[in-house]
Amino acid sequence: MIDPMTVLAILAMAGVTYLTRIGGYVMLKNRTLSPRATAVMEAAPGCVLISVIAPDFVSKNPADLAALAITLLAATRLSMLPTVVIGVASAGLLRWLMG
Structure with missing residues (x-):
């Protein structure tokens, strides 16, 4: 049987990963990035x-x-x-x- 705390840890890590992935889109959705900022985002x-x-x-x-x-x-x-x-x-x- 899988330990419930392990499942909780996996779900928490998945949630945090998802939030970091969409965080940039949410914060920058109504902004136009400069060419320099675009280059930084593409290099990440x-x-x-x-x-x-x-x-x-x-x-x-x-x-x-x-x-x-x-x-x-x-x-x-x-x-x-x-x-x-x-x-x-x-x-x-x-x-x-x-x-």
Whole structure:
């Protein structure tokens, strides 16, 4: 049986994640952004992705380093979504294969 507190924690995290996703739209819905502000908003997803994968740069795990190389190669050729999918899939597969 799943612990009710675990379910509550998952639901709370989902709610907070959703609120952060729509918060920007709600606050900026009637405003016109400057080109500089637009550039910042467009760069934010990439910054988040870098903060997630940055610890792998100092990893000693060969699977993580190989997945990082694959992800960086994909990032030079593809858009954000395929790069994320390839990165997650390669990390999972290489960790499973290499231990």
